[in-house]
Amino acid sequence: MRIVNFVIDGVTRFGVLRDESVIDPLRAAAAEERAWFADTVSFIRAGAPARQALDKIVSQSDAKANLKLRDVKLTAPMMPSTILCSGSNYRAHNAEKANTAISGKEPEFFIKTSDCVIGPDDAILYDAALSKKIDCETELAVVIGKAGRHIPVERALEHVFGYTIVNDVTARDRQVRMKDGFVWYELGRSKAFETSAPLGPCITTADEIGDPQALMLKTRINGELRQSSTTAEMIWSCAELIHFFSVNFTLKPGMMIITGTPAGTAWSTDAELGGKWSPTPGLVPATRYCQPGDVIESEVEKIGILRNTVAASR
Incomplete structure (x- = not known):
């Protein structure tokens, strides 16, 4: 899995890069999962449950979560402490x-x-x-x-x-x-x-x-x-x-x-x-x-x- 951060509509988001698309998990996540996808460090800290939820979102290829790579700007994939x-x-x-x-x-x-x-x-x-x-x-x-x-x-x-x-x-x-x-x-x-x-x-x-x-x-x-x-x-x-x-x-x-x-x-x-x-x-x-x-x-x-x-x- 390739983790990215990207900007869309002036907001920086956490996502997954796949081919020429970026998957935005916040668009498909359940309410109780959304905090996991606030940023890369939050996702890493959340551990196995967050990874399992993200794997499911990616595998389902929910149309509303898929963005064209050309329509977003990639930023640094995390801000290290x-x-x-x-x-x-x-x-x-x-x-x-x-x-x-x-x-x-x-x-x-x-x-x-x-x-x-x-x-x-x-x-x-x-x-x-x-x-x-x-x-x-x-x-x-x-x-x-x-x-x-x-x-x-x-x-x-x-x-x-x-x-x-x-x-x-x-x-x-x-x-x-x-x-x-x-x-x-x-x-x-x-x-x-x-x-x-x-x-x-x-x-x-x-x-x-x-x-x-x-x-x-x-x-x-x-x-x-x-x-x-x-x-x-x-x-x-x-x-x-x-x-x-x-x-x-x-x-x-x-x-x-x-x-x-x-x-x-x-x-x-x-x-x-x-x-x-x-x-x-x-x-x-x-x-x-x-x-x-x-x-x-x-x-x-x-x-x-x-x-x-x-x-x-x-």
């Missing part, structure tokens, strides 16, 4: 950039907030006062469905509701600090800012994803293939990251974990910031960082394509 982020989680990405002393030895832990989130086709703002080196990173995002603390790795995937795509937009000139041969990262201003977390276009439920370590990821910028890899190349698996973050927090429905990006970033061609581009068959090296007018496509197998355009900040 917290986005827990793991950097430096692909070996090939670590090989292409300047690294800190802990790169690839433990997950780089930083946080984005809901203030960073935008949806499909929304604009990534280019604000020269913040950064002139805006880079994009396609990442698999894990949506937590069941609460837990100190979750063992072998039980971790039981806590997953589904998976979506996040573009971890990064201000590289705010991130990378270098002095006397020593490198460190500033992961506050470089990672958490307005429009730095495009999210969507849908959440594919865990039952349809299967193994999250067997998914292809791709990034295209203006049609050029910049990233192409598989989640099998992660250093720490989704299950291991769930365990890792659950040591710090009780993971709750509505939280999200993003899992790092593979090689092919613009950083790799930026020698000034320690970039080390390595030719890869099929991939086009960046000649610059993102600029207004660029179209970014972040694709993950079984989820879809998240498309955003860079626009100048006013």
Whole structure:
């Protein structure tokens, strides 16, 4: 099942994407079920009864609940309460950039907030006062469905509701600090800012994803293939990251974990910031960082394509 949020008549609604249609369960739900479909987090928290009710609505294909996809605007499929982020989680990405002393030895832990989130086709703002080196990173995002603390790795995937795509937009000139041969990262201003977390276009439920370590990821910028890899190349698996973050927090429905990006970033061609581009068959090296007018496509197998355009900040 593919969960979406959409706007119709100026109101944001929860729905299910199926082919070229969006199913609006509020139009077919019984009165006692309507609270479950108020938004994505309410649906996740409601658990099995809500899923059973939604399965029934979808299977019946009630005409009054079906909307044409072209008649609605998709937004971010949820507004996560917290986005827990793991950097430096692909070996090939670590090989292409300047690294800190802990790169690839433990997950780089930083946080984005809901203030960073935008949806499909929304604009990534280019604000020269913040950064002139805006880079994009396609990442698999894990949506937590069941609460837990100190979750063992072998039980971790039981806590997953589904998976979506996040573009971890990064201000590289705010991130990378270098002095006397020593490198460190500033992961506050470089990672958490307005429009730095495009999210969507849908959440594919865990039952349809299967193994999250067997998914292809791709990034295209203006049609050029910049990233192409598989989640099998992660250093720490989704299950291991769930365990890792659950040591710090009780993971709750509505939280999200993003899992790092593979090689092919613009950083790799930026020698000034320690970039080390390595030719890869099929991939086009960046000649610059993102600029207004660029179209970014972040694709993950079984989820879809998240498309955003860079626009100048006013």
